[in-house]
Amino acid sequence: MFYLLGTFILLFGFLSVTTRHIFRAAIYLLFCLIGIAGLYFALAYEFLAAVQIVVYVGGIVVLVLFSIFLTHRSGEDLPVPSRIKEFIVFALAFIGFSLTYLILNRSGMGESEAPAVAPTVQNIGAQMLDTQSFGFLLPFEVVSILLLAAMIGAIVIAIKDKAIPSKSEKI
Amino acid sequence: MHEIPINHILFLSTALFFIGVYGFLSRKNMITMLMAVELILNAVNINFVAFNKYLFPGKLDGLFFTIFIIAIAAAEAAVAIAIIINLYRSHKSIDVDEVNDMKY
Numbered sequence: 001m002f003y004l005l006g007t008f009i010l011l012f013g014f015l016s017v018t019t020r021h022i023f024r025a026a027i028y029l030l031f032c033l034i035g036i037a038g039l040y041f042a043l044a045y046e047f048l049a050a051v052q053i054v055v056y057v058g059g060i061v062v063l064v065l066f067s068i069f070l071t072h073r074s075g076e077d078l079p080v081p082s083r084i085k086e087f088i089v090f091a092l093a094f095i096g097f098s099l100t101y102l103i104l105n106r107s108g109m110g111e112s113e114a115p116a117v118a119p120t121v122q123n124i125g126a127q128m129l130d131t132q133s134f135g136f137l138l139p140f141e142v143v144s145i146l147l148l149a150a151m152i153g154a155i156v157i158a159i160k161d162k163a164i165p166s167k168s169e170k171i
Numbered sequence: 172m173h174e175i176p177i178n179h180i181l182f183l184s185t186a187l188f189f190i191g192v193y194g195f196l197s198r199k200n201m202i203t204m205l206m207a208v209e210l211i212l213n214a215v216n217i218n219f220v221a222f223n224k225y226l227f228p229g230k231l232d233g234l235f236f237t238i239f240i241i242a243i244a245a246a247e248a249a250v251a252i253a254i255i256i257n258l259y260r261s262h263k264s265i266d267v268d269e270v271n272d273m274k275y
Contacts, residue, residue, distance in 0.1 A: 002175045006183045013187050013210055017194025022203060029206050036213050039183075042175075043224055048237060052216075055241050060209060060248045067202055067252045071259045081197055093193040100185050109177050109226065116228035124238075127231055136235050143242045150246035154253035160260075 002042055009035035020077045022068055030061045045119050180221040188214035201255050201265045205248065212244045 009032055016028035033056045040049035117123055128136045187210060194207030216237045223233025259265050 002179070006179070009183065010186055010190070013190045016210070017190055017198070017203070017207055022200065025203055025206060029209065032210065033213065036217065039217065040220060043220060045220055045224075045234065048220065048234060051238060051241055055245050056209070056213075059245055063248055063252055064202060064206060067255055070256055071202070071265055078198075078200055078203070081199070086197055089193055089196040092196070093189045096192065097185055097189040100189075101182060104178065104181050104185065111177060111225050112228055114227075114229040116224075117231055119231060119234055123231060124234065128235065128238075134230075134232070136239075139235075139239055143239055147242065147246050150250050154249045157250070158253035158256050 002039070005035055005038050005042060009039065020080065022072060022078055023065075026061060026064050026068060029064070030057060033057050033061065047119060047121050047124060177221055177225040180217065180225075184214045184217040184221065187217070199266045199268055201251075201258070201267060204267070205251050205255070209244065209248070212240060216240055 012028045012032040012035060016025050016032055019025050019028060033052065037049045037052040037057070040046075040052060127134065128140055131137050191207045191210035191214060194210065195204055198204050198207065219233040219237045219240070223231070223237075227233065255265050258270055262270050264270065
């Protein structure tokens with residue numbers, strides 16, 4: 001099951017970065033993210049899988065799709081990058097991958113046999129809002145402020161400014 | 172013991188990370204670059220979850236890091252797309268090569 005999911009994720013991830021059609025790239029990304037949610041299910045992290053589906057599949061991919069609709073004429077293909085650049089980038093990525101994987105293979109991971117804490121919603125919530133022992137209350141609050149700031153920032157950046165004519169009109 | 176060796180999960184996340192790097196470097200379009208960044212962030216998330224499950228099963232810290240990374244990725248995507256739409260309004264293009272006003 002894991003190997004099926006792994007092939008699914010890698011296949012759609014690769015298709016997403018190589019296809020010349022931007023709309024299809026977003027759809028392949030969607031499948032890749034769903035595959036990752038399935039991987040979290042296979043690792044028994046159900047809450048994380050739910051968060052992955054809600055935030056990534058339901059949020060970010062939809063946002064990307066909307067921005068594609070806003071900025072592209074449909075049926076327009078992306079330009080093909082030059083052969084030599086594509087080859088160099090592929091070689092770089094492949095060398096990086098091989099180096100990382102060689103180092104990973106050499107280092108023996110000391111797998112722990114400690115009794116596992118179940119990643120249930122109850123445990124997660126208790127630790128996240130805990131102020132005492134290794135609680136995550138401060139990052140939780142900081143992230144909530146970050147989200148508010150990002151929301152306001154996004155609105156301010158994307159707001160339509162009628163007073164200033166756009167650059168292409170000036171030219 | 173676990174039925175899936177940790178090295179196989181790490182192979183998956185490493186491959187996904189470098190697929191993202193390949194996409195980020197080979198594309199010119201800002202939206203596809205943003206999608207490649209999402210792939211990279213997801214590879215990191217898989218790593219955190221695998222390390223949490225296999226090396227530190229008595230804690231939930233990797234899970235929290237993953238949740239916070241997902242939240243920050245959502246904020247990052249929202250701001251990036253706002254910038255992209257603003258750039259498209261003023262330049263009628265979202266290619267990184269054609270939007271180089273601030274370069275010099």
